[in-house]
Ligand code: SF4
């Protein structure tokens with residue numbers, strides 16, 4: 001379920017179900033993305049170009065933005081590319097239309113798709129690969145430890161994630 005955080009110049013939306021807890025958001029723009037505040041995402045607390053830049057670093061597509069100030073919207077990088085992440089999901093960049101198990105379809109500019117077969121939110125990765133210690137070759141991926149990912153090999157649950165209620 002995607003939540004929308006509306007600002008004056010830019011609107012940010014967030015879908016906790018597909019977040020893979022890499023933490024780019026929390027380290028990127030601390031005034032905008034702040035777990036100690038409700039709402040946790042406040043687009044007007046930063047400059048819209050910077051908010052857009054940080055959102056585009058979110059690999060999973062959990063964070064998206066919509067410019068409200070007439071500036072260009074995010075253009076998916078083309079052509080669509082898939083990169084296996086070492087011991088983890090497939091990283092897709094470029095326009096991708098994803099059909100969820102409930103039949104809803106979302107077009108995303110970025111996505112992380114399950115490669116281990118254990119996700120409960122297929123086709124998206126939900127970090128179950130960590131629980132089964134999935135091992136497969138692929139590109140290394142930088143994970144930033146943060147309150148939503150205190151240790152490398154175990155993200156917090158959706159119920160524990162403060163962004164769920166914010
Ligand atoms: S995938 Fe990473 S950057 Fe995107 S919302 Fe989740 S923690 Fe933030």
Ligand code: FES
Pocket residue numbers: 088089090113114115116117118119124125126127128129130
């Ligand atoms: S690759 Fe992450 S849950 Fe399957």
